[in-house]
Every structure is written in structure tokens, then in C-alpha cells.
Amino acid sequence: MNIVDSIKEKECINALKRVLREEGTRNLLLFLLGINTGLRVSDLLCLRVRDVKDKESVQIREKKTNKTKKFPIPREIRSFINEYVERKPLARYLFKSQKSNKPISRVQAYRIIKNACMVLGVEHTGTHSLRKTFGYHFYKQTKDIALLQKILNHSSQDITLRYIGVTQEVIEDNLRMFAL
Numbered sequence: 072m073n074i075v076d077s078i079k080e081k082e083c084i085n086a087l088k089r090v091l092r093e094e095g096t097r098n099l100l101l102f103l104l105g106i107n108t109g110l111r112v113s114d115l116l117c118l119r120v121r122d123v124k125d126k127e128s129v130q131i132r133e134k135k136t137n138k139t140k141k142f143p144i145p146r147e148i149r150s151f152i153n154e155y156v157e158r159k160p161l162a163r164y165l166f167k168s169q170k171s172n173k174p175i176s177r178v179q180a181y182r183i184i185k186n187a188c189m190v191l192g193v194e195h196t197g198t199h200s201l202r203k204t205f206g207y208h209f210y211k212q213t214k215d216i217a218l219l220q221k222i223l224n225h226s227s228q229d230i231t232l233r234y235i236g237v238t239q240e241v242i243e244d245n246l247r248m249f250a251l
Contacts, residue, residue, distance in 0.1 A: 076195040077203035077236055078106075083193060084204070090187045096155050098183045100148075101166055105184075105201025107145045109209070109222055111135060112181075112198035116174040121161035123152050136224055206235040 078084055084106065091099040104115055113134045122129050123144060130141040144152065156165070164174040175183075181198045188196040202223075210219050210231075220231040232238045 073197065074195070075197040075200045075203065077207035078193065078196065078200055079204075079207055079236070081208075083191065086191050087187050087193070090190050091183075094183070094187070097166055098187070100152065100155055101180060101183060102187070102201065103148050103151065105198070106204045106208075107148060108142050109202050109205035110140075110142070111202060112177055114140075116164070116166055116177065116180060118165040119161070120156045120159045120163045120165060123165060124156045124161065125153060133224075138224070203235055206231070207237065210235055210237060 078087070087102060088099060091102050101115065104110065104118075105112065108115075110131070111134070114131055117131070117134070118129070122131070126144060127149070128141055128143045130139060132138070133140050164172070166174045166180070168175045168179070177198065184198050184200065185196060188194070188200075206219055206223055209222070210216060213219070216228045216231055219235075220228050223231055223234065225231045225234065229238075232241075
């Protein structure tokens with residue numbers, strides 16, 4: 072199993088948005104929901120139009136933990152979602168495969184994210200980078216590791232910090248500034 076990183080630079084996130092927009096609205100929406108909700112790709116792929124259309128929040132049952140999770144849809148992407156689903160049937164999967172009425176596979180979702188990252192030369196990424204990117208930027212913005220731990224359903228704050236790649240970053244930043 073390959074370890075993937077979060078996408079830490081906002082310029083890189085914006086560049087990925089541009090690359091994915093060129094590939095199609097579905098792929099961009101996968102990226103946007105992933106980095107703005109922190110959901111695992113397996114939970115994103117289960118979403119249907121009825122789950123998000125004209126909604127401010129969504130409630131799901133997480134595949135991995137079987138726990139119910141409710142999360143708000145960020146205001147910044149609500150209109151984008153509603154535009155995307157406007158004429159789609161309510162029962163349709165949000166990330167429908169072009170080959171069937173099923174959602175795209177996890178492998179296809181991985182390819183979408185990985186290929187967009189490769190275009191920009193961004194390494195060590197995959198679908199889980201979306202969740203890690205959410206975690207990293209949520210922590211950087213709020214500094215609330217306890218809340219992030221709860222959102223990501225981790226057993227300790229140390230696990231959460233390692234997961235989002237902050238522990239090593241903080242160590243290196245502090246060591247750079249340290250001098251006697």
C-alpha cells in the first residue's frame with residue numbers, strides 16, 4: 072500500500088481545480104467534495120443526487136465505521152453542486168460511471184485524482200489525499216486538533232497529527248528556528 076500525502080499548497084489545489092474542470096464537472100466535484108468534507112472516497116462514491124440536491128447538509132452511514140455522520144455542504148460549492156445535479160434523476164449516483172448506472176469505481180476515482188496530480192507533477196497522491204488535504208487545511212485554519220480528531224474519527228490526537236503530516240512539519244520548522 073502506498074502512503075499518500077495531503078496537498079498543502081493552496082496554489083496547487085487551485086491548479087488541480089483548473090485541470091479537473093477541463094476533464095469535466097463530475098471529476099471536479101469529486102475533488103471539491105473530497106477536500107471540503109473529509110469523507111473517504113468510498114463514502115463519496117455512494118452519494119446520490121437526492122443526497123445533495125438543494126441541501127445544506129448531508130447525513131450518511133460511513134462504510135468503514137458503520138457510524139452515522141452528518142456534515143454541512145460548504146456554501147462555496149453548494150451552487151456548483153446544484154448546477155451539476157439540476158436535471159439529473161434523484162436516484163442517480165452523483166459520480167455515475169459513463170459505462171453503467173453505477174458509481175465510478177474506487178480505482179477510477181484514484182485514476183482521476185492521480186492523473187490530475189501527474190499533470191502538475193504532484194507526487195505521493197491518491198484519493199486519500201483528498202481526506203488528508205481536508206484535515207491539514209482544517210487544522211491549519213482552526214488549530215483545533217481535538218475537533219479534527221473527532222471529525223476524522225481517530226483514536227488520538229497524535230494519530231491525527233501524523234495522519235495530516237503536521238507532526239514532522241512542526242518539528243522541522245521549529246528545528247530550523249532553534250539556535251543557541
